[in-house]
Structures are given as structure tokens and as C-alpha cells.
Amino acid sequence: MRGMSKKGLTPQGEDFSAWYNELVYEADLVDLSPVRGSFVIRPYGYALWENIQRDLDAMFKATGHENLYFPLLIPMSFFEREADHVEGFSPELAVVTHAGGKELEEPLAIRPTSETIIGELYSKWVQSYRDLPLLYNQWANVMRWELRTRPFLRTTEFLWQEGHTAHATAEEALEETRRMLDVYATFARDYAAIPVVEGEKTEGERFAGAKQTLTIEAMMRDRKALQSGTSHYMGENFSRAFDITFNDVNNEQAYAHTTSWGFSTRFIGAIIMTHGDDAGLILPPKLAPHQVVIVPISRRNDDEATARVTAEAQRLATSLAEVGVRVKVDEREGMSPGWKFNEWERKGVPLRIELGPKDLEAGTVLLADRLSGEKDTVAIDQVASRVPGLLEAFHERLFERARVFRDEHIFEAETYEELKEKVEHGWVYATHCGDPESEARIQEETKATVRCIPLEGPSAEGTVCVHTGKPSGYARKVIFAKAY
RNA sequence: CGGGGCGUAGCGCAGUCUGGUAGCGCACCUCGUUCGGGACGAGGGGGUCGGAGGUUCGAAUCCUCUCGCCCCGACCA
16 A cells, blocks of 8 residues: 555545545655554654644734643543533543552543543632633643544544633633634634634534534545534533632622633644645645755766755755745755655645756746646746745635635535435535434435534525424524535 | 454565465665656665464464454544
8 A cells, every 4th residue: 555666646536535544654744653543743744733833822822822731641530520521531531540550549531631620720720700711721632542543633642732711701701612713713724725614513513511512614625524623612511510610790609611622633634635636745835844845956977066056055945044934955865856856746845946057057946836736937036035925825826726626515405315415525505403313314324414503604594404394403504514 | 343354574565275495566775877757777785474382304385373453334623
């Protein structure tokens, strides 16, 4: 399957999932670990994550949040305090039963998410309405013992951030839930060039212990949906379970309203599957580890020309770095330029500069665009001034391509037959009654689930459920789609 | 846990049926020629054939037991 012996990836159209599996290894994003289900994130993949962290973190700070860090281990009993939460997470907990050579009195769960342990401490930190809101976030690893795993999309251990906030009123907490969903949607659009649909999860798809779960859903190039970030309103569920109470302005005791919101390394999967093509990754410039790669081209038997090319490549790289471009000069020996072109295309670098003796004589470079595949001649002394704008434009084109693709594959269905047919080709808006049993039946029969009740979209007014004929359970038509 | 497949060099595989010097491609190392879309030649290094037991003069190959991994299904950011 894998292996550099073979020249290209399996084409997306032939087997999308094979394409994905090969690409994550061939682009040096991940490697297998000795423990099944967990993966090593290699430097190129981790650099992507670091860029995601940097930009998202800035957005969290800008919305008033502070970072902190909670421990990895959580007493088992904490999970039992919230009925839905324990039911949702028990099956996938990894538990430490022995330590220091002895069996522990109380087993410790490796966090699958931190609501419980954070709730325990929030109860201590919140006494008065003056202590609220608490607006905290942590960057952490979590573990969920999944049966079927895939790099980035579903791994037993994954990296994420989890925001946990506590508020005096439901209104404030609901606002926070929505605000952070918008942060995710904005990040996806402005940094990853991924268009998303914002919506609410139905009861069955809601986070274990939440009153409301909001989601951003992105369409992959196989037209399946990927839940790419979630934001939950917990109501008083966790504050009652963990006794997060405070005295309000009237000196009356009240329960805090809490939220949590998370965004994980799964999003790297979204980037891969939203933008990638048969040649490999196409990375959004703002998150790409290298925005520009310079491939110097030598000439046979001419050390002097080679030296000049190398020197010019370095000079060019410096001038690009000075205008804030992340640039890499590929000076590796023993590989032909063609080999390097293919490699950087596979790795999704937005722009490639080819610089050889001919260019030096003409005072130009060849600038290759990963998205269009086109090459343009650009004067060397204009490269540094033009590249930032080209990267900006690259981002816009990438987003637009994804947006058009998505919009071309969203349909609307009036009948169940229509839903069954259209969901084979993309996402489908349809009216649903909201009955969980009906939802389950539809999933059995079509493999599609309700991804969300979109915050914007066709109204359900005057329509009835495509499956049961009952009145709509929601104000809008829901989105049915096959999902990761 | 059900169904399917596979363990032989770093990776991908052949060899197993029919027992007899452990091979191929890629990768790696050295030297030379190359370098504008996955270069070529010559030389070289690398293996307890997943593990244990058995049959045999002789086992990657046959027998028994075991361990592990991958793929498909039931749960999920």
C-alpha cells in the first residue's frame, strides 16, 4: 500500500479513503506508533498543528479567555456524578488501576475530556457573582478508547483545546457557546479556507451531559461531513453535579451555567480532505509550515553557476522572510529538481519558486502555483513584494473552490425517496420531526445522519417530516449527510 | 466481539502448494556522470523468515500451539 516505490497516490476518485491513508504517511504528517490506534505526529504535521494553535489561541485571548492546565488523571468517581456524562464516556475510558507497584484504592481515568475535574475546582473558585464569569481554556491531550481509528480523524489519543467557562446566567452562557462556535467558524474560513455550516446537534448527537451542542460541519471532497469543532451549553447539569454555586446580587444562592468548547487535531483531517487533490496536500497559506519553497537548480559541470544559484536562492529567501513569508530553500543534494517538485506538491506548499542558471541570466524566477498548477515568470526583484499578495489571493481562491464545491453538493429533498437518492451525492436539506427513533431508522436505511439543524438555511415552515409525515421538530430543515 | 486477510531487509513484496546455498523492487552507503517535472552506471551494507514446540539428514516451506498487525461491521471530537 504505502511506500515510496510507487510514484503516485491512489486517485481520490478511485478510493478516497485509500488516498487519505496513503497521503498522511507520504506527506510525512504521521507515522504509526507501537500502540494500536495512536499515531505519532511528525514534525511537518506538528508544525501545522502549532500554526493552528497559535492563531486559535490568539482568538481565544481576544475574546477574554486565559489558559490554564488541569491534570491528566481524573478519579473514576467523578464521572458518575453526572448521569448522561458517565453513560456517554464510560465505554471509552482508559483507566489506571495500578501505580507505584500497587493497586490504587480508587482507579484513575485518563481524561477523555475535563468537565468533571474542572467542575470540581470551579466549585471551589466560585463563591460570588463577582467571581464570574470564569473564562478558561486548556491545550491538552485526551484519550478515548476508540475501536476503529484513523490518523487525525479518530485516534485513541488526540490533541485539542477545551474551553470551560462558568457564568451567572443562562443567557450569558448561551452567548458564550455561540461566540466560541463563531470563533471556530471564523478560524476555519479565515485561516484554513474551509467553509463550514454552523448548526445545532439533535438530541441524539448531543455531547454527553450538554443541554445544547453547537457544531461546525465541513464538507470533505468525498462529500461526507466532518464535525470540525463543537461548543456546548451545559445549563446547570455540571454545576449541580459538582456544586458550582454562588451568591448572586440579592445574596441568594444560585447554580452557575457552564459551557465547554473543543477543537482538535481532527481539524488537520479536515484540511487534508477539504483541499487535497490527487497530487497530495494543498495547504492553506496561513497555516502551511512552508508558504514558499525555493528549489535551486544546478548545472552540470559548472560549480560556479551552481554557487551563484545557491547564493541567489538564499538572498531571495531572506528577502521573503523579511516580509513575513515562511520560506524554505530546498538545498538537498542528490535529488533531481523534478523529484523535489513532486515532493513539495505532495506536501501541499502553496507556492514554489524554481531558480536556475537561465533565470539568473534573465533576472527572473519561475513561480509555480500548487492550486492552479500554473507557472509564471516573475522578476527576481519583484518576488518579495508580490508573494504576500499572491498568498492572500491563494487563500481566497482555495476558499472559493471549497465553497463552490460544497454548494454544488448540497441538495434539498421533499420526500424520503428523494432524500435516499440525493444523500448518495452530498448533503441534503430536509424537514425532520425530531423523533430520535425516526432518526435512527433513517441512519440504518441510508447510512446518513442529521449533521445539524443549521443556524441559517431553508425554513421548515409549512412542510412535514420526510420520514414520518409529522410536523417539523425544528424551525429549519435539517442537514442529512454521511459523516466521518 | 463477529467476518476476511497478512506476518520473510527500513518500506512494498516473491519464494511456502511440491522441504535442499533466502531473493526482487524501492530506500540506504561510496565513487563518478548528472540536475528546468519522480536521473544513470559501477560497487557495497543490511535477515535469529512474528514466537515456541514437533517431524526430518535437512524447515521460510510440513504439523501443533501461540503472539501480533491490517481491513470490513457494532461506538465516536
